[in-house]
Amino acid sequence: MRIAVCIKRVPITGGRIVLTADARAINTQHLGFTMSPHEECGVEEAVRLIEANKGDSVVLTLGPPEAVEQLRDAMALGIDRAIHLQTDGQEWDGESTAAALLDAIRADETSNGPFDIIFFGNESADSGGFQVGLRVAYALNRPCVTGLKRVTLEGSSVRCEQEVEDGRDVYVVPLPAVLTVKEGLNLPRYPSVPGRMRARSKPVADVTPARPAPRLELVKLLVPAGQGRRAESLGSGAAAAPAVVDVFQKAGVL
Amino acid sequence: MNVLVLMEPGEPSRQALTLARKFGEPHGLPVQAVQPFAPDALAAALARAVEELDAGAVFAAGTDRGNEVMARLAARLNLPLAANCIGAAPGDPATVTRLRWGGSLLEEARLHSPRPLVTVAPHTVPADDGPQPPTIEVGSPALGDLVVRVSDHIKPTNGGISLADAKVIVSGGRGVGSKEGFAIIEELAGLLGAAVGCSRAVTSAGWRPHSDQVGQTGTKVAPEVYIACGISGATQHMAGLKGAKRILAINSDPQAPLMLNADYTVTGDLKEIVPAISAEIRRARAGRTSS
Ligand SMILES: Cc1cc2nc3c(=O)[nH]c(=O)nc-3n(C[C@H](O)[C@H](O)[C@H](O)COP(=O)(O)OP(=O)(O)OC[C@H]3O[C@@H](n4cnc5c(N)ncnc54)[C@H](O)[C@@H]3O)c2cc1C
Numbered sequence: 001m002r003i004a005v006c007i008k009r010v011p012i013t014g015g016r017i018v019l020t021a022d023a024r025a026i027n028t029q030h031l032g033f034t035m036s037p038h039e040e041c042g043v044e045e046a047v048r049l050i051e052a053n054k055g056d057s058v059v060l061t062l063g064p065p066e067a068v069e070q071l072r073d074a075m076a077l078g079i080d081r082a083i084h085l086q087t088d089g090q091e092w093d094g095e096s097t098a099a100a101l102l103d104a105i106r107a108d109e110t111s112n113g114p115f116d117i118i119f120f121g122n123e124s125a126d127s128g129g130f131q132v133g134l135r136v137a138y139a140l141n142r143p144c145v146t147g148l149k150r151v152t153l154e155g156s157s158v159r160c161e162q163e164v165e166d167g168r169d170v171y172v173v174p175l176p177a178v179l180t181v182k183e184g185l186n187l188p189r190y191p192s193v194p195g196r197m198r199a200r201s202k203p204v205a206d207v208t209p210a211r212p213a214p215r216l217e218l219v220k221l222l223v224p225a226g227q228g229r230r231a232e233s234l235g236s237g238a239a240a241a242p243a244v245v246d247v248f249q250k251a252g253v254l
Numbered sequence: 255m256n257v258l259v260l261m262e263p264g265e266p267s268r269q270a271l272t273l274a275r276k277f278g279e280p281h282g283l284p285v286q287a288v289q290p291f292a293p294d295a296l297a298a299a300l301a302r303a304v305e306e307l308d309a310g311a312v313f314a315a316g317t318d319r320g321n322e323v324m325a326r327l328a329a330r331l332n333l334p335l336a337a338n339c340i341g342a343a344p345g346d347p348a349t350v351t352r353l354r355w356g357g358s359l360l361e362e363a364r365l366h367s368p369r370p371l372v373t374v375a376p377h378t379v380p381a382d383d384g385p386q387p388p389t390i391e392v393g394s395p396a397l398g399d400l401v402v403r404v405s406d407h408i409k410p411t412n413g414g415i416s417l418a419d420a421k422v423i424v425s426g427g428r429g430v431g432s433k434e435g436f437a438i439i440e441e442l443a444g445l446l447g448a449a450v451g452c453s454r455a456v457t458s459a460g461w462r463p464h465s466d467q468v469g470q471t472g473t474k475v476a477p478e479v480y481i482a483c484g485i486s487g488a489t490q491h492m493a494g495l496k497g498a499k500r501i502l503a504i505n506s507d508p509q510a511p512l513m514l515n516a517d518y519t520v521t522g523d524l525k526e527i528v529p530a531i532s533a534e535i536r537r538a539r540a541g542r543t544s545s
Contacts, residue, residue: 013489015511017359026359037454037471095334123321123337125470125490127361128354130337130373131325138329143401146293146322161408164318169291170406183471184464187457215334215366217347222360229501229517236521238530244502245534247518251479251500253422253446254535 001055002112003046005119006101006133007039007074009067010126023220025091026126035070037183038121044188045151045181046119047078053153056080056112060104062097064089068204075199076191082204083108093214094129100209101132102139107207114176117158122147122180129216137178144178145171149185255310256281258303259387260296260323266315268381270374274313277344277370280387281307285319287392292403293319295395297326303390304331309369311344316373324373335371336363340378342370353378356470356493377497415449417466417473422481423498425451425468427491429484429505429524433461438528439483445535451475453485469494483524487512504528 011031018027035043043059050057059074061067062085071082085100092100109115120133137144149168150161156175161168163182191199234243248254255278261267262285274280283303288295300312300323312327314320316338328335336342340360341351347364353375354361365372410416417423424443426436436450443450451468452461468475470490476497483504485491492515495501503516504524513519520527 013355013358015487015489017355017489093334095328125356126354128338128352128356129335130321131328131335134322134325135329138326144326145402147318162318167410168408169404170408171402172405173402184457184467187460187464213366216336217364217366219349219362219364221354222362224357224360226515227496229515231514231516232518234502234518234520237523238526240520240522240527241530241534244518244520244531245538247500247502248446248479248535249538253479254538 001049001053002057002115003049003055003117003119004058004060004105004108004115005039005042005046005074005079006060007035007043007070008061008121008124008126009033009063009070010036010124017223019221019223023222024218025221033066033069035073036121036125038123038125038181039119040188041183041185042119042121042181043074043077043079044186046117048186049117049153050080051078058083058108058115060101061085062092062100062209063087071204072199073191075202076195077189078195081202084204084206086206086208087211090211091127091218092211093216094127094131095135095215096212098132098135098139099212102136103209104207105136105140116175116177118178120178120180122182133178133180140178142176142178143173144180145173146180148179148181151179151181151185255279256307258283258300258307258309258312258390260285260300260312260314260320261387262315262317262319265381266317266320266374266376269376269379270313270315270320271387272379272382272384273339273342273372273374274311275382275384276342277311277313280313281309281390282387283390283392285323288395290404291319292395292400293323293326294399294402296323297330298395298399299390299392300327301330302393304369311348311370311372314373316375320373324371328371331369331371333369333371334365334367335373336365337373338375339372340375342372342374344370355489357496358470358489358493415447417449417451417468417475420449420475420477422446422448422479423451423468423475423477424448424481424483425453425485426456426483427453427485428455428459430456430461431484431525435525436461438525438532442481442528442532445532448481451480453491482512482516483528485512486510487515
């Protein structure tokens with residue numbers, strides 16, 4: 001079985017988002033980075049499927065040179081190798097991201113055969129375009145099921161559970177397929193120390209796609225105004241309990 | 255000029271319709287036209303209607319269904335898609351304002367497209383009370399567009415009050431300290447008839463299931479009162495709280511972002527404060543029944 005997972009490096013923004021002077025990006029000078037939670041679950045699912053069925057797993061990302069950290073994180077969890085589509089740090093829109101990933105996936109499939117499953121996050125944590133996985137699936141002419149909270153192999157098909165308002169919808173689609181997943185699909189493992197060691201020597205293939213002019217072109221970012229909550233102190237410690245109960249009573253919830 | 259709107263039942267589609275009117279004369283294609291739900295068949299029907307009406311733009315609500323059908327349409331038509339917009343204006347290029355980071359950040363963008371494809375973030379623009387658009391007939395779908403279709407439905411396991419609908423939520427973060435530490439959170443929730451929520455730090459540690467997580471990659475909530483115990487208030491957590499009417503923060507750090515963005519705060523150790531609140535509720539109730 002062959003599985004690919006596409007991930008994105010995003011900043012850990014903490015309690016307040018600060019923008020760069022030109023307001024075209026988040027000021028990440030003092031921030032750490034991570035892979036988005038949805039994709040972390042995609043990585044975990046890929047590792048579990050390969051553990052159970054044997055085969056080859058590949059993680060792909062389009063991102064700056066530093067995104068190799070997130071590729072290593074995925075390999076520390078058990079992914080076999082990585083493909084890094086290197087950018088100069090500029091943002092790519094969903095359309096161009098999908099096109100570049102598609103090229104890399106096609107090139108890998110030409111040498112190694114088709115992926116049974118390609119995982120994506122349902123939407124990226126930062127730009128939230130909701131489209132990259134679906135575009136890649138359409139170009140490959142493969143079924144794509146989105147927003148998955150559970151994935152089960154059933155012979156040459158995959159049973160997918162999608163979270164909806166009143167429960168879960170079930171889809172069964174033939175492999176090969178493209179699946180976009182959400183956090184909650186599984187509980188990703190923590191990387192072990194030997195896992196981290198092994199990840200250092202796993203192969204990372206670099207490609208440098210050219211960035212097309214974006215058709216969804218970012219002009220500037222804005223931090224929305226706060227909700228104007230007044231932060232009234234009810235006191236400190238256990239002595240504040242009566243004031244809290246007063247608030248509950250006034251709110252009509254007691 | 256004609257524009258197309260993918261219509262779902264409910265307010266978000268009426269909001270999308272409101273923005274669509276700025277681009278032209280709307281025609282509606284109901285999501286229920288394909289039963290059971292089959293997103294490729296809907297995208298194909300939209301693509302046909304775009305041709306027939308020579309539609310200048312296509313809109314949908316930025317719901318899960320709306321976003322996925324529109325992304326499939328964008329792939330078919332080889333056009334860009336602007337998802338989760340809170341504003342859009344026609345022009346060459348069209349301009350949009352859209353949500354990033356689950357609403358913690360806004361983006362102004364130009365959409366260079368002969369036919370703008372736009373989804374409208376739910377509950378961000380007021381709906382007008384203009385007329386319902388005429389409905390487009392959907393022909394029978396091609397078999398290939400029915401490979402992805404809903405074949406079964408699982409009802410939610412009745413695990414108490416759902417987070418999304420809860421009137422009161424008692425939510426715990428890393429400050430709760432352990433899985434067992436949630437006993438005092440559950441006790442207070444029980445007394446208030448509240449749902450239990452948590453932060454991602456808690457679900458990552460395996461203390462609570464992901465279905466309890468509030469935030470950008472968890473559930474967006476809209477209770478009368480949200481009680482945040484030992485939660486710092488990262489932007490991704492706050493992204494789930496925009497609909498909360500009142501927020502009470504309990505935290506040992508008075509400078510925690512949640513303490514600055516709450517309506518009421520109590521400073522100190524939640525392990526003392528939460529049981530004291532439960533005791534006070536019991537006392538108030540006992541007083542009420544005895545008087
Ligand atoms: C893309 C992305 C998506 C994310 N999505 C979500 C999401 O959906 N939901 C979410 O919650 N997070 C999400 N996160 C994670 C988020 O960034 C934070 O890491 C997380 O919310 C922190 O959880 P916390 O507040 O419980 O922990 P911490 O940030 O560690 O805060 C713990 C707080 O508890 C207080 N405390 C400690 N002990 C006590 C005590 N005894 N009494 C009182 N107070 C105490 C501390 O002062 C501190 O403020 C996401 C992150 C990323 C990058």
